[in-house]
Amino acid sequence: xxxxxxxxxxxxxxxxxxxxxxxxxxxxxxxxxxxxxxxxxxxxxxxxxxxxxxxxxxxxxxxxxxxxxxxxxxxxxxxxxxxxxxxxxxxxxxxxxxxxxxxxxxxxxxxxxxxxxxxxxxxxxxxxxxxxxxxxxxxxxxxxxxxxxxxxxxxxxxxxxxxxxxxxxxxxxxxxxxxxxxxxxxxxxxxxxxxxxxxxxxxxxxxxxxx
Amino acid sequence: xxxxxxxxxxxxxxxxxxxxxxxxxxxxxxxxxxxxxxxxxxxxxxxxxxxxxxxxxxxxxxxxxxxxxxxxxxxxxxxxxxxxxxxxxxxxxxxxxxxxxxxxxxxxxxxxxxxxxxxxxxxxxxx
Numbered sequence: 001x002x003x004x005x006x007x008x009x010x011x012x013x014x015x016x017x018x019x020x021x022x023x024x025x026x027x028x029x030x031x032x033x034x035x036x037x038x039x040x041x042x043x044x045x046x047x048x049x050x051x052x053x054x055x056x057x058x059x060x061x062x063x064x065x066x067x068x069x070x071x072x073x074x075x076x077x078x079x080x081x082x083x084x085x086x087x088x089x090x091x092x093x094x095x096x097x098x099x100x101x102x103x104x105x106x107x108x109x110x111x112x113x114x115x116x117x118x119x120x121x122x123x124x125x126x127x128x129x130x131x132x133x134x135x136x137x138x139x140x141x142x143x144x145x146x147x148x149x150x151x152x153x154x155x156x157x158x159x160x161x162x163x164x165x166x167x168x169x170x171x172x173x174x175x176x177x178x179x180x181x182x183x184x185x186x187x188x189x190x191x192x193x194x195x196x197x198x199x200x201x202x203x204x205x206x207x208x209x210x211x
Numbered sequence: 212x213x214x215x216x217x218x219x220x221x222x223x224x225x226x227x228x229x230x231x232x233x234x235x236x237x238x239x240x241x242x243x244x245x246x247x248x249x250x251x252x253x254x255x256x257x258x259x260x261x262x263x264x265x266x267x268x269x270x271x272x273x274x275x276x277x278x279x280x281x282x283x284x285x286x287x288x289x290x291x292x293x294x295x296x297x298x299x300x301x302x303x304x305x306x307x308x309x310x311x312x313x314x315x316x317x318x319x320x321x322x323x324x325x326x327x328x329x330x331x332x333x334x335x336x337x338x
Binding site for chain 1: 248254255296320322324332335
């Protein structure tokens with residue numbers, strides 16, 4: 001019964017998350033997209049709802065205050081000392097935070113949310129309706145914005161593999177809708193990431209739209 | 212993909228990769244260039260410096276020269292319709308630039324085009 005008196009562990013909306021961090025909803029949404037603010041989603045029939053754990057927000061805030069390490073290592077690597085948390089899990093989490101920029105961009109229909117996750121020289125390739133597209137990631141930023149919101153997308157990480165300074169992410173996305181896509185579509189994507197100055201950046205995206 | 216298609220697609224992907232491996236072994240970029248898509252990219256750290264672009268790779272292969280003792284191993288081949296991922300480990304890399312007995316881990320992504328499977332990106336890590 002002690003739990004009844006414990007403070008509420010989760011924040012149940014953007015409004016509550018924003019109030020907890022004493023910022024506007026717009027700011028905390030941007031932090032999720034570009035700075036890895038740990039926000040979770042529940043899937044519903046129509047639109048997803050968001051929630052966040054207080055302890056995760058506190059850990060995120062602490063990392064942000066600490067800033068990047070002078071030795072160039074990611075903050076996650078420094079935290080390993082004495083914490084008992086494996087560096088693999090921390091690298092894995094850092095990779096999914098980078099990937100969530102892509103997912104947030106797709107959901108909101110705003111390609112600019114994806115830009116901070118990418119290396120400046122990032123490229124893409126794949127087929128869309130039988131036509132091959134290959135070149136700068138700018139095409140993806142523009143396409144995501146032109147396609148507009150896709151509030152019901154369901155992303156799943158099929159594979160995350162870390163090889164020292166490089167990583168491979170296979171992402172399956174279904175129920176992707178929008179102005180360009182129309183009916184719900186399913187995409188298979190493989191992203192290659194590189195750890196640059198302690199941060200995981202996407203260097204390449206190759207995609208296949210499932211029929 | 213139907214399971215009956217996998218072996219033939221796998222073999223075609225491995226043939227493409229073989230051009231890369233033979234280019235490394237002989238120190239001849241001309242043997243591997245045809246395996247790369249015109250828009251392909253290249254990323255990784257060499258001696259602590261980030262290097263990018265397939266031009267860098269091709270020049271490096273030519274300047275490094277033969278690496279007759281390389282031991283390449285394909286760790287995985289994943290095929291998703293028109294795209295594929297190959298994990299390659301190469302041990303025993305040697306040469307004028309590589310030095311002796313270096314190990315390299317590679318992630319290749321490939322795209323299936325009208326002319327077959329081509330490498331669209333190589334990302335690597337030197338050990």
